[in-house]
Amino acid sequence: MTPHSPGTGQINTLIWIGFFAALIVFVAINLGLFGALRRFGAGRGREARPSRPSQGVQLRVGGGLAGFAILLFVLGIIFTSNATSTPKTTSAGLTSFKGEKLHGPLVIHATGQQWIWRYDYPNGAFSYYKLVIPAHTAIQLDLESTDVIHTWSVPDLAPKTDAVPGKVTPVVFRADAEGEFWGQSSTFSGQAYAPMRTAVEVVSPQRFEEFVIEQQRKLKAGNEGAEKIEAEKNEELAEFEEEEAAERGEESPAEEEAEAAGEGEGPESSEESGSEETEEAGEGEEAEEGGEEAAAGGAPNAEAGEEVFAENCSVCHGATGHGGNGGPDLTTMPKAKEQAGAEEQVTNGGGGMPAFSGTLSEEEISNVAAYVVEDIVGGK
């Protein structure tokens, strides 16, 4: 670890103190042991002439050990309390947020879920996977969990802390350097525990404010885009039904189902749709255009995509693609409604989702996208 915050500096010092204490203990024991083995071996045909413990030797040894223990205990307390104390925001840090003066540390919520971290910023913006914070500013990260116990750990910045469901656990730290830092959850949390990582991007306070405002705007655009698609879809459906009704005079049961599905999706999507649009705002327009293309393109094989989905995507998005394991419900994602958008998302990732361009071939990507669009979202 390379400490980049006052707290982790203290932690690092204490680790080295602990290391030297451990070294002293280990070396002392083994010097004594091997010295005794050398001197008192039976090799030279010597007879056993045991020595009796001299008066008070145990007391002296025990006293020495106790002194050593007390010293370590005191050092431990000093450095630990330093490491857990709330740092001050320096003058280079974020002193006001959206024009309002900050009094305590900047509070950000971090929610662990199987198997991704979600960060909620004070203005309602949020991001998955990557946390963006201002440098030189005291941050209070309120850890929560929606399912099992996770440990939030970014060793360069803050002490490792558990997020336990039903509890809010604050972690306070101050990042003193800009840059990107990595962390990995470190309490076993099930299937996809190993890839449950997180990134922290430390930026200048100005850039941070821009980021959260931008993020909020994107989320809003994402929501609007989703609503627009829903509205259009419902409209089309309604038209189609009218035509059908006009032609045959009655509705087939299949269409009733389709209608019901469409209606069911409506409210969900407007609530949830933002979850994956952290980096690609305003793609509602793209989605509009892509819709027809997907229907036209017959090349991608949705059946082959099913296998790819089961192996790569179901871990987060659930076996049926309706979410549940950290990944969002795909039927609520605007991008998943058309082939081009789904392919783009799988290829490049974003919003907490890893990029699959290295792992999957282009063919596989188009197949899995077809599967998502046709079977999962299309409701086949």
Added chain:
Amino acid sequence: MSTSTQKPRPEIAVDGFPKRQSGFARMITSADHKDIAKILMVGSGGFLFIAALEFFLMRLQLAIPENTFMEPVMFNRILSLYGATSIFFFALPLIMGIFLYVAPLQVGARGTALPRLSQIGGALWVAGAIVLYSGFLWTPSQAGVNPLPPLSELAFLNENGVDAWLTACGFATLGFVLIAIDLSSTLKVDRAPGMAWRRAPIFAWAAYVGSWLMLFIGPILLAAFTMLMVDRNYGAVFFADGAGGAPLLWQHFTWLFYSGAYMLVLIFAFGAIAEIFSTFSGNPIFDRKVLMGSIAAVAVIGTLAYMQNMYTAPIGLGWKYYAMLMSMALIVPVGLIFFNLISGLNGGALRMRAPVLFAVGALVSISLGLAAELQQSLVGAAFYLKNTTDSTAATHFALIGGAVFGGFAALHYWFPKITGRTMGEQLGRLSFWTLTLGTLVTFVPMALAGWEEDQVVDAYKFFNHTGVNFYNLLSSIGMLILLIGVILILTNAVASVKGGARAGHDPWGGSTLEWFALSPPPAHNFDVRPDVRSDRPLLDIRAAIAKRAQETEERAAHESQPVA
């Protein structure tokens, strides 16, 4: 009182000869502490191999970055099995088995006080092993080494594998508790006449303290297991969040048990090493009172330090300081034990036989593990080191030191008593050096990967370009060596049962009472229970025999002298 002729009656009356039984039938129906202990020891030997194999499979998956050798689910299942196997089916039964075999012999008891309890205990342990490894009947647990709720709750793992895991480990623990009741009562009431605690062997004292420790921690774990079972099967909310349940409660219960079990391994190893050093160097125990006190203190203080496993959990900082205080306090008794064990060699003439080699290996490995634990029991340091592979390495150094090296030191030492034959010396040495090399090559790189690059525990893969590729490859190679070492030592043990050199009842020249019995001891252990006059009763007995022989000789010489 009438002086008429009263016929002398035989002391023991039998209704004829007992029915002839095959060895196997006798073994499984016997309530003799030696037979039950044999089942535990043989079983745990097998599970040592299985645990090593499981660890090796996991290391195989972690040999190269982003490996796809094993599905994540498969890895997690093996991980959960390994956690149960290494603790409940290797380390604890081996220790309880050796305690149960040797300690009653050491105090000159003719059997245990409550033999049926031990019998049920042994049967429960076997039942647990069968439940755990009937995994093909159900989907095995994938809840990890310690199945932390809420992950182990029905909502997240609705396969019955978790229930099987809990049942298996619960059966085993209940078995240990029953054996501990038997053992502690035996050691309390059945010591040979004259054997006050100040004259009792250190290993018997360790068994006594260990039994009491098991009596305290075992029921706590059983309570936790029961609560989780009720949660899973009858809809209670002891540990489930959201409905007033407390996920952290589980951690308090189980870490208390696991810390206690850790200390049990340590005091077992210290007790065995004290006996081995004393016998092979010809010295008495250096300072009996301090050693006995320190062993008891380790059991108490080490268990109270259990919250050092929860430094990252949301408990008050004060509790963490309390755990750190206990961990630091542990330095004193552990340091005194090391000081006394090493001082016990002073002035002696140590014969470097295989038991001594393993005892030295155990001390080195335990000192390395405990030193690394010392670093991690500083709260602030644990904010980084906890749950990295560094902590895995520390735990494994201490527990492999205690249970594998210490366990096999004890087995090498008492093998002649158990089977009547000694274990092969050459193969013993070879397996010792293989195990040593394997342990170092496996766990030193693991510790470095955890400390330098924050590699996390229990993960089924690690990522490329995180700087740990070389460490992990080295660690996997080390695990292969370790596995070979385990195979060698088990081969040695199995082969020596039939093919070892015949040993008399006292091959090492020991000073404690178990060497007074025949090898292997008969069902009633001792024909005569000797009076104990010192802390090295066998020396008194040998001196008495020598004296009597001399007297006989003198008398014979005197009588054969021609009368002048």
